[in-house]
Amino acid sequence: xxxxxxxxxxxxxxGDSLRLACAASGVTDIRYIMGWFRRAPGKxxxxxxxxxxxxxxxxxxxxxxxxxSISRDNxxxxxxxxxxxxxxxxxxxxxxxxxxxxxxxxxxxxYDYWGQxxxxxxxx
Numbered sequence: 001x002x003x004x005x006x007x008x009x010x011x012x013x014x015g016d017s018l019r020l021a022c023a024a025s026g027v028t029d030i031r032y033i034m035g036w037f038r039r040a041p042g043k044x045x046x047x048x049x050x051x052x053x054x055x056x057x058x059x060x061x062x063x064x065x066x067x068x069s070i071s072r073d074n075x076x077x078x079x080x081x082x083x084x085x086x087x088x089x090x091x092x093x094x095x096x097x098x099x100x101x102x103x104x105x106x107x108x109x110x111y112d113y114w115g116q117x118x119x120x121x122x123x124x
Contacts, residue, residue, distance in 0.1 A: 002026045002113040004096050009118030012086055016122070020081040022096030022115060033099040034072055034079045037108050038092035038120075045095070047106040049081060057103055064090075086122045093117040 008020040022034070035050035049070040050059045058070055069082040079096060097111035105111070 002098060004098060004113055004115035006094065006096050006115045006118040009094060009120045011121045011123065014087055014122055014124050016086050017082070017084045018086065018120060020083065020094055020096075020118060020120075022079040024077040024079070024098065031101070033101070033103060033105075035097045035099065035111060036070065036081045037095045037097060037111075038090075039095070039117075040089075040092040045108045047108070048094070050099075050106075051079065052103055059104070059106070083120070086120075088122045088124045090120060091122050092120060094120050
């Protein structure tokens, strides 16, 4: 049973930084692709970033490229999202997700496992 638990969300001001973490348990195959999605109020869940199993491939949504950085530590079964220069439009629930196979998938429907989400609120 794969379990993903996010942490690190909170309330910050525009321009501040936050670091989200996603702790995975029950993941026996490190070939899992890991990703971050977010859902803002009244909007659909959208892709934020993804990282391949060993970190060799990374993908970002245009809206966060240059401000956010995704990474993973397979020895700790943990994935991170460093978020810098936060904007009010980054306000959302952030979810981590795991995909068994298939690099390049940005649609949330393709991901196999999900965390419960962590709230990020950026005030102006």
